[in-house]
Amino acid sequence: MALPIFTERLVLRPYEAGDLEQLHAVLYSDVDAMRLLGGPRDLAGTRFALERSMTQQEITGFSFWPVIERESGLLVGEAGMFPLSPDGPDVALGYAFGARWWGRGYATEASRAVIDEAFGELGMERLVAITREANLGSRHVLEKLGFRMEGVRHVWGAEQLFFVLDRDLAQFPAPE
Numbered sequence: 111m112a113l114p115i116f117t118e119r120l121v122l123r124p125y126e127a128g129d130l131e132q133l134h135a136v137l138y139s140d141v142d143a144m145r146l147l148g149g150p151r152d153l154a155g156t157r158f159a160l161e162r163s164m165t166q167q168e169i170t171g172f173s174f175w176p177v178i179e180r181e182s183g184l185l186v187g188e189a190g191m192f193p194l195s196p197d198g199p200d201v202a203l204g205y206a207f208g209a210r211w212w213g214r215g216y217a218t219e220a221s222r223a224v225i226d227e228a229f230g231e232l233g234m235e236r237l238v239a240i241t242r243e244a245n246l247g248s249r250h251v252l253e254k255l256g257f258r259m260e261g262v263r264h265v266w267g268a269e270q271l272f273f274v275l276d277r278d279l280a281q282f283p284a285p286e
């Protein structure tokens with residue numbers, strides 16, 4: 111696994127236990143960021159998510175990864191992949207940033223790096239993504255990345271739009 115991954119403005123690296131406070135402050139306690147993701151978490155909820163990513167990373171070599179802004183060195187969100195269900199086979203792209211960092215193209219930039227990793231180093235044939243219908247920003251990110259919408263599924267406790275990106279149809283490696 112080729113972590114850390116450097117993009118023009120961001121770094122994606124594995125989670126460490128010491129990321130807890132910053133992850134919580136920046137993302138999981140942010141009411142706006144968590145509005146369409148089941149609401150803000152308390153610190154125990156953030157710890158659960160962090161530990162789940164660390165365990166997933168050990169098992170499969172991928173997970174959600176903290177996204178660090180290179181200029182400031184701050185953790186600004188997370189992006190990466192997670193199995194859609196424990197039975198497989200689909201792996202879902204995911205991303206979320208603290209509201210302060212929206213509108214800068216970070217979700218698109220980080221996702222392009224995740225897609226390169228999925229179809230390159232990890233040899234996946236397709237990635238999926240889910241998002242709520244009301245999440246217009248996320249839907250736009252997926253469209254920019256070349257995902258196509260394939261209907262609605264009940265996933266992770268909610269009705270979600272289901273998107274697919276096949277390796278053959280992806281802009282991979284990402285355009286400069």
Ligand SMILES: CC(C)(COP(=O)(O)OP(=O)(O)OC[C@H]1O[C@@H](n2cnc3c(N)ncnc32)[C@H](O)[C@@H]1OP(=O)(O)O)[C@@H](O)C(=O)NCCC(=O)NCCS
Pocket residue numbers: 142143144146147205206207208211212213214215216217218219240241242245246247248250251
């Ligand atoms: C969705 C999210 C990840 C987008 O992050 P971001 O870094 O702002 O995304 P980008 O800047 O790369 O791209 C967003 C695009 O959607 C557009 N957009 C944002 N909000 C929009 C809205 N309400 N309606 C229509 N388009 C919207 C932006 O203009 C941009 O498009 P452009 O590049 O053509 O101008 C961010 O808002 C977020 O973290 N939300 C909370 C967590 C979340 O919902 N994650 C997704 C779970 S499926």
